[in-house]
Amino acid sequence: MQLSAAISGFRLTDVSVELGGRSVLSGLSLTLTEARIGILGRNGSGKTTLLRLLAGLIAPKAGQLTLDGIDPFRDRKAALGRLGILFQNPDHQILFPTVIEELAFGLRQQGRTEAEARAIARTRLAAEGRAHWAEAATATLSQGQRHWLCLQAVLLMEPGTILLDEPFAGLDLPSQIRLSRHLAALPQRLITVTHDPASLSAADRILWLDGGRVVQDGPPAAVLPAFTAAMDRLAAADRDAALPDMTPPATTQPASQTD
Numbered sequence: 001m002q003l004s005a006a007i008s009g010f011r012l013t014d015v016s017v018e019l020g021g022r023s024v025l026s027g028l029s030l031t032l033t034e035a036r037i038g039i040l041g042r043n044g045s046g047k048t049t050l051l052r053l054l055a056g057l058i059a060p061k062a063g064q065l066t067l068d069g070i071d072p073f074r075d076r077k078a079a080l081g082r083l084g085i086l087f088q089n090p091d092h093q094i095l096f097p098t099v100i101e102e103l104a105f106g107l108r109q110q111g112r113t114e115a116e117a118r119a120i121a122r123t124r125l126a127a128e129g130r131a132h133w134a135e136a137a138t139a140t141l142s143q144g145q146r147h148w149l150c151l152q153a154v155l156l157m158e159p160g161t162i163l164l165d166e167p168f169a170g171l172d173l174p175s176q177i178r179l180s181r182h183l184a185a186l187p188q189r190l191i192t193v194t195h196d197p198a199s200l201s202a203a204d205r206i207l208w209l210d211g212g213r214v215v216q217d218g219p220p221a222a223v224l225p226a227f228t229a230a231m232d233r234l235a236a237a238d239r240d241a242a243l244p245d246m247t248p249p250a251t252t253q254p255a256s257q258t259d
């Protein structure tokens with residue numbers, strides 16, 4: 001898929017990230033310009049951290065990160081117009097008591113009046129066959145419905161890049177199929193974190209992370225078979241290596257008191 005040449009994408013130069021005093025991402029030098037990019041990796045490999053870094057929600061410990069030439073961490077206003085993020089858990093995203101308020105919020109942040117923002121939100125709800133949702137309480141929506149609401153809130157802001165963290169998690173099969181079709185038709189750049197290699201078969205590029213580093217970067221035909229084979233090998237003798245070793249140091253036994 002081709003994107004407009006005016007969109008120059010993310011550039012990372014030797015970026016590292018520390019959380020809680022330990023290194024979570026290191027040595028990342030990447031230029032991300034493709035329209036469909038997937039991020040694969042085991043639990044704790046750093047996928048969500050990379051997405052949060054790209055979104056400007058956390059700062060690199062070292063190195064440089066830009067999106068279309070701006071620093072998304074320092075220049076939040078410019079970043080807001082360029083990218084949207086769909087979190088894995090919609091409860092981390094929804095701020096307002098009603099659907100219409102939730103949908104209008106991002107548009108207000110972009111400078112629309114309250115009346116304009118609500119009108120745009122109502123038009124979108126009607127187009128999606130959900131006009132009757134406008135005054136519904138967000139707390140009464142199911143997990144999948146909340147997920148849908150978050151995605152619509154992001155799409156209404158029309159960002160050039162959308163960051164998606166496990167977009168299919170918690171959705172029933174019809175909702176997954178519908179969302180998949182919807183995402184495939186979007187003109188935006190999509191960067192998707194997932195545990196499901198099959199969902200990335202049509203991606204332009206896949207980054208495989210392990211231990212906070214990129215272990216393979218390439219098209220699905222190269223990365224997916226290598227990733228799947230490595231996961232099959234690990235499945236036989238699995239242990240979660242991503243957490244620091246919490247084993248207490250061996251204690252020195254007191255010398256015996258015998259004379």
Ligand SMILES: Nc1ncnc2c1ncn2[C@@H]1O[C@H](COP(=O)(O)OP(=O)(O)OP(=O)(O)O)[C@@H](O)[C@H]1O
Nearest residue numbers: 019020024042043044045046047048049050242243
């Ligand atoms: N706030 C934090 N403070 C300290 N360590 C953190 C913090 N957030 C994440 N980590 C650590 O960073 C590493 C990467 O976490 P991250 O959430 O990016 O992994 P992930 O690949 O998205 O995992 P999963 O597939 O389980 O969602 C993990 O080892 C995790 O324990």
